[in-house]
Amino acid sequence: MTPQSEDSAQRQELRLALTTAFTSRARDEWTERFAATDACATPVLAYDEASHTRPPRLAQREAFTRSPESPNRRPRPGSRAPAHPGPPAR
Structure with a gap:
């Protein structure tokens, strides 16, 4: 694999992991969870x-x-x- 294709594969893995995590809860649940943190997160x-x-x-x-x-x-x-x-x- 070339460095570029490895980077692309890692990006796809990360995208899948984030998609899986964020679709596991409703938007309002995430809003509530992030409200108690200093993370920069706002619902769409x-x-x-x-x-x-x-x-x-x-x-x-x-x-x-x-x-x-x-x-x-x-x-x-x-x-x-x-x-x-x-x-x-x-």
């Missing part, structure tokens, strides 16, 4: 969850503002993100 919310629960830090940044042109989210004021992003990269 679905758009509807994030926009409806509107965590204070996101509401302050106007991260989920609707407009007639864009019924989904738009970039916060002052952001350099495009107002109408293209399709997701593959």
Whole structure:
């Protein structure tokens, strides 16, 4: 094996181990477990969850503002993100 293929194999093993570990519990369980640590871990919310629960830090940044042109989210004021992003990269 070449060093590059060994690295790729190790990466795949690590990915499988992490996937197995993180799928073993519900997101809310992980959120609770990480809350008691100093680890930098935040749950990934679905758009509807994030926009409806509107965590204070996101509401302050106007991260989920609707407009007639864009019924989904738009970039916060002052952001350099495009107002109408293209399709997701593959």
